[in-house]
Amino acid sequence: MQINKKRLWETIERINQIGNDPLYPERGNTRLSLSKEDLLAREFLIELMKAAGLSVKIDAVGNIIGRLEGNNQKAPVVMTGSHIDTVYDGGKFDGTLGVLGAIEAVRRLKELEIQLEHPIEVVSFTDEEGTRFGTGYIGSRAVAGELKLSTLELKDDSGITLYEALKKAGLEPEKFKECKREKKELKAFIEMHIEQGKVLEEKNLSVGVVTHIQGPVWLQVEVIGSADHAGATPMHMRKDASLAMAEMMLAVEQIAKTYDGVGTVGKLHIEPGGVNIIPGRAKFSVDVRHVDLKKRTEMIEELHLLLKKISQKRGVLVKIEVNKEVDPAKCSPALVQSIVDTCGELKIPTMTLPCGAGHDSLMMTKITEMAMIFVRSKGGISHNPLEWSSIEDCAAGTEVLFQTLYKLAK
Ligand code: HGY
Ligand code: MN
């Protein structure tokens, strides 16, 4: 094994201590983008990249980019990386393994003084999850030239805009267009990530190679009824926003099952929020995904119709906003085959498989050849403090990444 398994594991343990209360080790990570925890973890990452001998650059929206020069500085860049921001009460490996594993792989290429033609860049993308500002892939959108000015105006639950949070972190969001990388500048993007599913575990494999990635659609639904007295208002006279929301939530589930896709309502909000007030307003998020783009479009269309029908039946208004709509992506077949071959050479049994979660790779595929290396997740659990991957599996994935980067950059 070329990579330093012990050092890799130490960096994973270290980043997972940052911003967490040692009194509650069972709690997950809540490292929302540009939060104090995220800024502390960013500092750790910058130091780690420097210790690995990479030159470090931070772009206008906070993407942290560590670069290892090749013999030909003009050769297209081999890029790898992922994210370190998390969901609420999230896991220890989602995103972080892809960044820390990439740093370890590139550090070993440098330590072994392996001659490379192409430069390699390790990137930690800003705000992949979208937990704080409701959309996600911010850093990778900027690199792919897909970030819109309006996205910077999205607010978190306390009313702070993404723009303000970036400024407060000392960044220059007004220059977000400068983050874009041209196709000709890049050779490939490889993302290592935990599977967050159960397939590798069922097949008893440490490593998988992704064939294609599902694309998410996120809606923000607002229901406007009328607040009224909980005791004095007969049931037939109510415009109860929360009961309308409840019926709409079940509609999400029904459509997901009908189309054999997935539909999730993860965030709810009711106003005014008193025990004895009939809710006048309700807001909820919808996350819809399907491996087939046409079916996903049909799901969204049918959902719009159903929500309208429920709102009319209940005498409330409904407003539906699309916060995120990302096309599914096919990984580069040539890169997939090369990674499968590498696993064979390393005698690491593997398989190809689709990916249900969304990743920065969905953005990077717009400007370069893309592929993903999966590492087994215990019980397939993720977005949960119990998320776990073993040191052996993390090392196996990182070894495959090491060889893949070497083959691409030599
Ligand atoms: O939402 C996702 O699939 C990923 O965790 N960002
Ligand atoms: Mn995630």
Ligand code: MN
């Ligand atoms: Mn992730």
Ligand code: MN
């Ligand atoms: Mn070459």
